[in-house]
Amino acid sequence: MTALSGKVQTVLGLLDPAQLGRTMTHEHLTMTFECCYVPPPTGDDAVSEAPFEMRNMHWLRQNPYSSQENLLLCQEIEAVRDELQYYRQAGGGTIVENTTTGITRNLPSLKQLAKDTGVNIIAGAGFYVDVTHSDETRKMTVEKLTDIIVSEILHGADGTDIRCGVIGEIGTSWPITESEKRVLRATAHAQSQLGCPVIIHPGRHTTAPTEVVRILQEAGGDISKTVMSHLDRTIFDYGELLEFAKLGSYLEYDLFGTEMLDYPFDLEIDMPSDSQRVQALSFLVKEGYEDRIVIAHDIHTKNRLTKYGGHGYSHILKNIAPKMLTRGISQGQVDKILIHNPKHWLTFK
Numbered sequence: 001m002t003a004l005s006g007k008v009q010t011v012l013g014l015l016d017p018a019q020l021g022r023t024m025t026h027e028h029l030t031m032t033f034e035c036c037y038v039p040p041p042t043g044d045d046a047v048s049e050a051p052f053e054m055r056n057m058h059w060l061r062q063n064p065y066s067s068q069e070n071l072l073l074c075q076e077i078e079a080v081r082d083e084l085q086y087y088r089q090a091g092g093g094t095i096v097e098n099t100t101t102g103i104t105r106n107l108p109s110l111k112q113l114a115k116d117t118g119v120n121i122i123a124g125a126g127f128y129v130d131v132t133h134s135d136e137t138r139k140m141t142v143e144k145l146t147d148i149i150v151s152e153i154l155h156g157a158d159g160t161d162i163r164c165g166v167i168g169e170i171g172t173s174w175p176i177t178e179s180e181k182r183v184l185r186a187t188a189h190a191q192s193q194l195g196c197p198v199i200i201h202p203g204r205h206t207t208a209p210t211e212v213v214r215i216l217q218e219a220g221g222d223i224s225k226t227v228m229s230h231l232d233r234t235i236f237d238y239g240e241l242l243e244f245a246k247l248g249s250y251l252e253y254d255l256f257g258t259e260m261l262d263y264p265f266d267l268e269i270d271m272p273s274d275s276q277r278v279q280a281l282s283f284l285v286k287e288g289y290e291d292r293i294v295i296a297h298d299i300h301t302k303n304r305l306t307k308y309g310g311h312g313y314s315h316i317l318k319n320i321a322p323k324m325l326t327r328g329i330s331q332g333q334v335d336k337i338l339i340h341n342p343k344h345w346l347t348f349k
């Protein structure tokens, strides 16, 4: 038991879990993603550097990581504020903001957005993938990393007194690097001290989520309070999905709104459509996992904002939840996925 037990921690302070409402468990409101720039396809240099115009928007949807400007979501605070107001009107209550060290977390901006819009915002502690680890981070022991993560939750992060309410997204690559393994062990140690929620970004390989769970478990982590993100681009075979689900983590489909032909981080992967994501949710519900599913959009580039013709943070509430009802998922099950499961995950033990 700690002073946080039974509560959720937002950037504005502690909250009764019953006040969360509909929750997107994996979004970014301000961040940079330059670490993951991908050179444009041959012949597309000009469009990749062109200003944002309506005629370039389809190209950006297909090549979101090949425009340097598109990777600077941090420049869109005003647009994000408008989006959050719309999210509230659409019935949204809470957003878990997964930006960790390495992709430019901005806690004062998150606090201001929460004050301005009334949306509960929960910030993430810890470190993103290895390519963003500083030399200093790479040299840290598990004990030092644990102290940092615990402090970000108990005292505040980035030199502020603004406290994180979840560990993650903790970044892992494939194969998982030594530095990432130390961060995972520190995550498990911090979680066992604090009883807090954890969220993981797995590498792009079907066995990556299982390997992360193994490392967390060995270090004393609580898998039942851990979300495995990005399953929509990681595990495609339903048999493998069920094997992973048996390990007991929350199962997150969080790329709703992302539809692209060539997934540049792994051209072997066919990014599913939103309809295929809903089919996967329907399958998991039928298999009895309605208490373990959470969903989100993971907005991390500018083109996905409504300002630029994108789907915005309300796409799930406006379009996906109604679609779920037409595919064998009941209103009660939708409410579990959007309200009850996030609430249980986010509440400190």
Ligand SMILES: CCC(=O)NCCS(=O)(=O)O
Binding pocket: 033, 103, 201, 230, 233, 255, 265, 298, 300
């Ligand atoms: C920082 C946002 C993030 O990591 N999103 C995941 C993108 S992908 O690995 O699923 O392509």
